[in-house]
Amino acid sequence: MSVLVIADHDNKEISPATLNTVAAASQIGGDVVVAVLGSGCDTAANAAAAIVGVSKVLKVDNAALASGLAENVAPVIVSLAADYSHVLAPASTYGKNVLPRAAALLDVQQISEISGVVDADTFERPIYAGNAIATVKSSDAVKLITVRATKFDAAADQGGSASVEAVELGADAGLSSFVAVHETKSDRPELTSAGVVVSGGRGMAAKENFALLDALADKLGAAVGASRAAVDSGYAPNDYQVGQTGKVVAPDVYIAIGISGAIQHLAGMKDSKTIVAINTDPEAPIFQVADYGLVADLFDAVPELTEAL
Amino acid sequence: MKILVGVKRVIDYNVSIRVKSDGSGVEKDGVKMSMNPFDEIAVEQALKIKEAGGADEVIAVSIGPAKAEDTLRTALAMGADRAILVESTDEVEPLAVAKILKAVAEQESVDMVLVGKQAIDDDSNQTGQMLSALLNWSQGTFISEMEIKDGAVALTREIDGGLEDISVKLPTVLTVDLRLNEPRYASLPNIMKAKKKPLDKVTADSLGVDTAPRLSVVNVVEPPTREAGIVVSSVAELAEKINAARG
Numbered sequence: 001m002s003v004l005v006i007a008d009h010d011n012k013e014i015s016p017a018t019l020n021t022v023a024a025a026s027q028i029g030g031d032v033v034v035a036v037l038g039s040g041c042d043t044a045a046n047a048a049a050a051i052v053g054v055s056k057v058l059k060v061d062n063a064a065l066a067s068g069l070a071e072n073v074a075p076v077i078v079s080l081a082a083d084y085s086h087v088l089a090p091a092s093t094y095g096k097n098v099l100p101r102a103a104a105l106l107d108v109q110q111i112s113e114i115s116g117v118v119d120a121d122t123f124e125r126p127i128y129a130g131n132a133i134a135t136v137k138s139s140d141a142v143k144l145i146t147v148r149a150t151k152f153d154a155a156a157d158q159g160g161s162a163s164v165e166a167v168e169l170g171a172d173a174g175l176s177s178f179v180a181v182h183e184t185k186s187d188r189p190e191l192t193s194a195g196v197v198v199s200g201g202r203g204m205a206a207k208e209n210f211a212l213l214d215a216l217a218d219k220l221g222a223a224v225g226a227s228r229a230a231v232d233s234g235y236a237p238n239d240y241q242v243g244q245t246g247k248v249v250a251p252d253v254y255i256a257i258g259i260s261g262a263i264q265h266l267a268g269m270k271d272s273k274t275i276v277a278i279n280t281d282p283e284a285p286i287f288q289v290a291d292y293g294l295v296a297d298l299f300d301a302v303p304e305l306t307e308a309l
Numbered sequence: 310m311k312i313l314v315g316v317k318r319v320i321d322y323n324v325s326i327r328v329k330s331d332g333s334g335v336e337k338d339g340v341k342m343s344m345n346p347f348d349e350i351a352v353e354q355a356l357k358i359k360e361a362g363g364a365d366e367v368i369a370v371s372i373g374p375a376k377a378e379d380t381l382r383t384a385l386a387m388g389a390d391r392a393i394l395v396e397s398t399d400e401v402e403p404l405a406v407a408k409i410l411k412a413v414a415e416q417e418s419v420d421m422v423l424v425g426k427q428a429i430d431d432d433s434n435q436t437g438q439m440l441s442a443l444l445n446w447s448q449g450t451f452i453s454e455m456e457i458k459d460g461a462v463a464l465t466r467e468i469d470g471g472l473e474d475i476s477v478k479l480p481t482v483l484t485v486d487l488r489l490n491e492p493r494y495a496s497l498p499n500i501m502k503a504k505k506k507p508l509d510k511v512t513a514d515s516l517g518v519d520t521a522p523r524l525s526v527v528n529v530v531e532p533p534t535r536e537a538g539i540v541v542s543s544v545a546e547l548a549e550k551i552n553a554a555r556g
Contacts, residue, residue: 069475070438070448093468096434097450100403104439109404109523112433122527127431128326132335135527175447179463179474192469196555220555228487238453238467238488245347245427245487247469253554263325270535274554276547282540291538292550301544308548 001030001120004058004080006089006099009036009044011066014051016193017090019154021147022051025088026155027117031055033084034162037076037170039066045164052156056163062170067178068094074101076169081106081142085120091146091248103144110144111136115151129244129267149192150250150271184237186224191240194223196253199242199269200235201227203258203279203298207235212299213257216306225249225269227259243268258298261286278302310364310479312355313414314389315406315424315436316348316371318380322429332528335430344380347425349387349492350485354455355423356388357490363457364421366390370413372401378508385503386495392508397520405513405520407439412516414444419480421462426451426484437484447477453488 003025008015018034025032034048035058045059058080064072077098081087087102089095091113103110115133116124122137123145191197198217200210210224217224226236228243242249244267254272259265261277261284269275270289277290278301287293294301320326320335321343327336344352355367369384371377372395381392395409414422427434441448449455453472454465457479466473467486477483495503513520541547 070441070450074442093451093466097438097448100435100438101442101448103435104404104407104442107404109402110433110435111524112435118527126532127529128320128335129429129432130532131326132328132529133532134529136524137527138524140523174478176449176475176477179476181468181470181474182472184471220551232487237471238486239469239471244429244432252556253551255551264322274550275535275538276551276554278547287540288537289535291554292547293538293540294544294547295540296544301547304544305548305551308545309551 001085002083003028003030003032003086003088004084005032005034006077006087006095007034007036007044007048008090008092008094009038009041011038011041012043014044014047015090015092016154016190017092017149019051019157020149020152021088021090022053022155023152024114024117024147025086026053028086028120030085033058035060035080037065037073039063049162049164050158050160052160054160054162056165058167059164060167060169064170064172068098069176069178070098070101071173071175072170073098074105077102078105079169084142086143086145088145088147091148095146099144099146106142106144108140108142108144109138110146111138112146113148114145115148129264130270131263148248150248184239188217189221189223191223191225192247192249194251196220196222197225197249197251198222198255198257199225199227199259200230200257201259202229202233204230204235210236212302216302219306219309227265256286256290257302259286260284261289310421311366311368311417311419312358312364313417313419313422314351314355314367314369314384315410315422316352316369316380316384317345317428318342318371318373318377319345319428319430322346328529328531332530334526334529342376344383345425345428347427347485350487350489351423351425352384352387352389353490353492354485358457368393368417368419370395370410372397372406372409374398381508382503383495385506386500387493388499391506394508394510395516396510396512399520399522401520402522402524403433403435404439404523405518406436407443408518409513409516410440411443412518421480422482424484426486437482441482444482447481449475449477449481449483451486452483453486455483
């Protein structure tokens, strides 16, 4: 048995979620091999080789793989998959985009966003926005799986000494092309791996008011998130969204500000170690999951809190 | 151009689901069912394209029990021209759904398939990507903007780091994200009219697709619940608690 992990990376750095995916692979058992599919991806491949628990890194360096287009990446995964019992990828937008395409080409029913490993064929995964947990057993010869990062402790990113093997694969399918990426610039920690997250909801009332959260986040060294209501209202960019259809986070401390606590938002943050909520409405569902709640007007409480910390 | 839109009948997003006591699944009897909200966005987008003169026909397709006809009638009431129900009693997995949609897309010679990025019941987020692979078409997932020009579609995708612009050639399979549009409500006259629009019924067998599941469900359980904590009385107390939790 051996497990192939498809790394999520930007040709330089390996994403934090890849480390959690390696941890899930280690739980399944057998050798763990990481594939770095990219272009000019030496740095990323070397970073993968340093992850503890990785026995080998396969580097596929091809211009067609530069921006991770699924039509070009999936056939490479298919070529590599023959040697493995399992192929795993983080349930990031990259993993979600490429892995089902590879699964269909392999005629495999993928298992999405596993939250636990029972045995080599059997996995737990949340359904209905995390309101139920299904345990499913696969009968496919090779298992294709995306991993919910917050459910597995990250493998150490230093201390491993895997060999890096270059593999010649990859071609441009000619179906799609990359145009541009518009990254949300931030000096703050990445939302899904931050130790503290400060999130704002509909109660923030305007885009400008997110500056209050920025100040609090800066004080705490925290990432800033948002509920779907806040993103839909244009108060925050899409990549801030925490919830069933956005990002899933599980920081040490999650501070929900002006967020009522819709089911689909709770799905994205209820595994946080400590949940703090500030809301004017004492009946808001968020208080049913919060460890510490404060019923107050956020426009008074947040600046005061920033001062007090 | 012809557009095919996949719509799934799911438990309404406002319903608090209940896990069956025997662990076999989620209670669906007597529960309000609706169109998967992401699929509503897909239907709306297809209609927008048609209304702007970019398509001649919008066909809605659903795979599920006879009751899925209701979901298709909703799509027709929104404005789809006709509908196809692929009847099935089983819980059809995404791979089999993709195979069925491939057969329908080929039969109908469509140029574009629109689906929601995920269904809110099993949260798999697979069908569009799988369909695109099986058709060997281009793929655009999690899209928040689109514009058709010169045999290609310029897309904006919602990705972890922000937004990404790509261009995909037609024919294509697109999976839609929340911010693409606001789905319309069907008006009463349109609901009445939808009752008379054509709705064909076929089976997965007649399309040559084996829907036998690859995954067996061992059990379905409720997640561990979180106990509500305490309400603090002041900002100072809250600051103290936060500092303690940060360790």
